[in-house]
Amino acid sequence: MKTLVLGASGATGKLLVQQLLEGGQQVVAIVRNISSFPKTLSQHSNLELIQGSILQLSDIELSGYVESCSAVVSCLGHNMNFKGIYGQPRNLVTEATRRVCAAIEQNSAEYPVKFILMSSSGVGNRDLKETVSLAQMAVIGLLRLLLPPHLDNERAADFLRAEVGQINAQIEWLVLRPDTLIDSPAVSQYQLHPSPIRSAIFNPGQTSRQNVANAILHLLKDETKWQQWRGQFPVIYNSEIKK
Numbered sequence: 261m262k263t264l265v266l267g268a269s270g271a272t273g274k275l276l277v278q279q280l281l282e283g284g285q286q287v288v289a290i291v292r293n294i295s296s297f298p299k300t301l302s303q304h305s306n307l308e309l310i311q312g313s314i315l316q317l318s319d320i321e322l323s324g325y326v327e328s329c330s331a332v333v334s335c336l337g338h339n340m341n342f343k344g345i346y347g348q349p350r351n352l353v354t355e356a357t358r359r360v361c362a363a364i365e366q367n368s369a370e371y372p373v374k375f376i377l378m379s380s381s382g383v384g385n386r387d388l389k390e391t392v393s394l395a396q397m398a399v400i401g402l403l404r405l406l407l408p409p410h411l412d413n414e415r416a417a418d419f420l421r422a423e424v425g426q427i428n429a430q431i432e433w434l435v436l437r438p439d440t441l442i443d444s445p446a447v448s449q450y451q452l453h454p455s456p457i458r459s460a461i462f463n464p465g466q467t468s469r470q471n472v473a474n475a476i477l478h479l480l481k482d483e484t485k486w487q488q489w490r491g492q493f494p495v496i497y498n499s500e501i502k503k
């Protein structure tokens with residue numbers, strides 16, 4: 261299996277590339293700056309490393325990269341500095357998702373391509389009645405106004421839910437929603453839930469980036485798991501250690 265990873269130079273993207281390669285998968289990774297990508301990974305024989313910026317690739321280039329892959333994962337996110345949050349492109353995640361989906365549809369592969377979008381527990385799944393307090397609704401409303409990356413994450417997830425939809429011969433998708441991301445040295449126990457089990461704003465849990473990468477690897481490798489979660493927005497939390 262070959263997977264195209266977007267945002268492969270990011271904190272989660274790098275871990276995903278590493279876990280996919282260690283799991284024996286082939287990986288195509290698009291990064292803006294090859295020199296900032298770990299050398300230990302960049303020389304792996306199962307990795308094709310492409311220098312480029314996802315929104316600046318031509319349609320032909322993108323469709324060529326997508327063509328050889330049976331899965332695409334987006335770990336894209338706005339850089340957490342003033343330029344990344346308030347500068348252009350404000351629609352990075354949505355536009356990359358749209359472009360990749362258009363490239364997949366144009367290629368008309370024999371089998372549907374799996375697309376995983378890394379999102380956030382603060383993004384709701386409007387297909388489900390997810391209970392959110394009035395206070396949380398107010399804060400999320402403010403985030404939409406004040407934090408463009410939040411709106412971008414919502415729009416990207418909504419594009420998959422509403423425009424790609426559940427019945428699509430070319431694309432099967434899943435929106436993975438981590439809670440507060442943390443770094444940890446190794447994969448630990450974690451759980452997936454169809455909807456948040458705690459408030460993303462007032463009582464957030466933790467999700468390690470290692471566990472996000474591991475969940476993605478297993479969702480792509482295990483067809484039963486994929487069928488269980490595809491078309492949904494699973495929320496991923498680290499399991500709490502009982503004292």
Ligand SMILES: NC(=O)c1ccc[n+]([C@@H]2O[C@H](COP(=O)([O-])OP(=O)(O)OC[C@H]3O[C@@H](n4cnc5c(N)ncnc54)[C@H](OP(=O)(O)O)[C@@H]3O)[C@@H](O)[C@H]2O)c1
Pocket residue numbers: 266267268269270271272273291292293313314315335336337338339340348349352378379380381409413437438439440441442469
């Ligand atoms: N922080 C949290 O607690 C939290 C919780 C839940 C979900 N999330 C979401 O999780 C996702 C990934 O998180 P992370 O911490 O792994 O992200 P990260 O380390 O910031 O990585 C972001 C990736 O996106 C790329 N990128 C940024 N701007 C770009 C642009 N204009 N064009 C092309 N590529 C661009 C970066 O490339 P460069 O290396 O070239 O900059 C990098 O590869 C984000 O969508 C975030 O919203 C975060």
